[in-house]
Amino acid sequence: MSLEVSSLAGSGTAHLRGDDTLLSVRDLEVEYRVKGGKFKAVAGISFDVRQGETLGIVGESGCGKSTTGRAVLRLDPIAGGQIRYGDEWIERVPEKRMRQLRREMQMIFQDPVGSLNPRRQVKEIVVEGLAIDGVAEAEQKSASRKVLEQVGLPGDRFAEMSPRQLSGGQAQRVAIGRAIALNPRLLICDEPVSALDVSVQAQILNLLEELKREFGLTIVFIAHDLGVVRAVSDNVLVMYLGKVCEFGDSVEVYDRPAHPYTRALLDSVPLTDPERGFAGPALKGDIPSPLSPPAGCRFRSRCPQAQGQCAAEEPVMREVRPGQFAACHFPLA
């Protein structure tokens, strides 16, 4: 089952490939009910992730990154669009099959300590999934030792600790180990280092890179920190208020952003030398409410380049340079 990519070109989905793709998201919509009705936290987004690739998803808090990640595992009801994983359609598979797929598609969260059962020892936590599968105890034990070694917590020192005795970085290693123990194909990492000290962040990112190489993992890496996403991603997807602004090779997008929002995000990133402050003017204005987004281009209320057409017409994704796509009427040169 393959998607007809060419037939979608021009409908805002021209940035899709369709080759050795493991995950294909098309026009995804996720709605939440709130007081006074419902709103689209994800309002029609499309992207592809090839086997073995890391896709970074960036954008300010509330733009729908976590909702997108959760939708792939069907943890929230999908209001519209399709999610194809391998040859299966996530929005349609029976719940029983979905439970199996959730083992192949593991998720890592921001709060490592909170994601671990405080009443269990580290050596039990990493093989929780295997225990549920009914794997024999002796096998669990050897798997536990192996996994702890793989995530850099070798020997006996950590095995009998409870999650509360671990540092944030160690707890995240345990959470990663628990995911790896199930031999996943896809890892969805939702702000996995945002709660960690900068020095520890690099160690966890390196660990993810090592595991990716060793197990041929495909990764969706969600973060609000552009620097972190750049360090790990092959491609990057920039989101704003439930929509995609820009998509492309991460080196290209970071070096020559085509969408004014990407430019603004990059300009807001603090320079490594604190004396020099920020790279440019910070992003101005508040994010509009997703309950009543601006008509036309959603970014127009904060965009320094906005013109009349931006209010009248919603921009679709167009290829601005080979392999780089932006949803903007007036992309940056």
Ligand SMILES: Nc1ncnc2c1ncn2[C@@H]1O[C@H](COP(=O)(O)OP(=O)(O)O)[C@@H](O)[C@H]1O
């Ligand atoms: N369970 C929920 N019920 C209602 N609104 C939600 C729920 N989860 C998230 N939201 C809202 O949906 C939008 C997107 O949230 P989220 O995907 O968590 O953004 P991000 O991860 O990019 O910060 C936000 O406006 C958020 O407040």
Ligand code: SF4
């Ligand atoms: S379409 Fe207009 S408002 Fe939107 S990002 Fe482009 S220039 Fe700015």
Ligand SMILES: [Mg+2]
């Ligand atoms: Mg989030």
